[in-house]
Amino acid sequence: MFNGLGMNLGTLARLSNARTRSISAENFTGEKGKGGMATEGQGAAAARDLGQGWKVSPSVPVEPGQTYVVADIAGPGAIQHMWLSGDLARKGPLARNYIVRIYWDGQEQPSVECPVADFFACGWGQYAQVNSLPVAVNPNRGYNCFWEMPFRKRCLITLENRHTDPIRFYYQVDYTLTDVGADLAYFHAQFRRTNPLPYMQPYTILEGVRGKGQYVGTAMSWGVNNNGWWGEGEIKFYIDGDRDFPTICGTGTEDYFGGAYNWDVDGQYVPYSTPFMGMHQVIRPDGLYKAQQRFSMYRWHIMDPIRFEEDLSVTIQALGWRDGRRYLPLQDDIASVAYWYQTLPTAAFPTLPSKDYLEII
Secondary structure, eight states, X not given: OOOSOSOOTTTTTOOOOOEEEEEETTBSSOOTTOTTOOSSSTTXXXXXXXXXXXXXXXXXXXXTTOEEEEEEEESSEEEEEEEEXXXXXXXXXXXGGEEEEEEETTOSSOSEEEEHHHHTTOTTSSOOOEEOSSEEEETTTEEEEOOOEEESSEEEEEEEEOSSSOEEEEEEEEEEEOOOOTTOOEEEXXXXXXXXXXXXXXXXXEEEEESSEEEEEEEEEEXXXXXXXXXXXXXXEEETTOOSSXXXXXXXXXXXXXXXXXXXXXXXXXXXXXXXXXXXXXXXXXXXXXXXXXXXXXXXXXSSOEEESSEEEEEEOOEEEETTTEXXXXXXXXXXXXXXXXXXXXXXXXXXXXXXXXXXX
């Protein structure tokens, strides 16, 4: 029987035995019939004339240094939507102080570890609308994720506040409890940043993956440290034992993200956001304190996942132009999130850098 997963327009009419649940500050456990029961919370003062059931606990405080448990769910089931907002979406240069982690089936190693803003393809900490299929960022800084995330035994989601100030945190995690087929893999997302990129060294988006799965997306925040065009670099996917040369080699940075010819229309970068790809943010110098151009891009491999049996590595070059029509290896400020599904166990991620290293300056 249909298990309620893999939802699309063609499956909306299909009945199943899946049970819908939701976790938020108004129902911390997602228990049936237990929403909106709070008698104290961050909305209690506003609800004092109305009482229980009137938006008493719409959000929670997360203290400095605290790791807050967003959701702890016994499976089997799947996350189908997450919405996050609040102070973590307003901090600009400090946006990478708020780290989301997701652990599957009791693993000690997270399968998702990423600053919240970067996870939603807004790594520069400024609002930029994203109109894509699995990720939507809407006015005013509403972060939405529709990546389906199956699990069999347990799902644990946490939020770490690395900053020195408390934050007000709004969230909702929508999920279903249902049978999970043997052919379903686990969602992963890994953040990396290199600033500056060493001369003549490709930027590593992902390496060290072990297991069977498929790569499903890339989000990048690219800070340009040179004048001129910066996106001649090739993206490369090293699949199942590839070493010196990859199986998949792209033709240029803007080409990988679905554009062409420098995204240049009449001498201007033209942002765009579509269901599967986008260059949705251009931050331009202001003649004073904003000195460099910065870009945000995403590419979702939903219709064309990159499948691997044993291992996978992904790199991209940073290339501009120098005298004599020769390529110039660039030393830019580059951050990325790689998204993929794979079998467990999850290989250890690189240690997340300190908050000072991650700060957006």
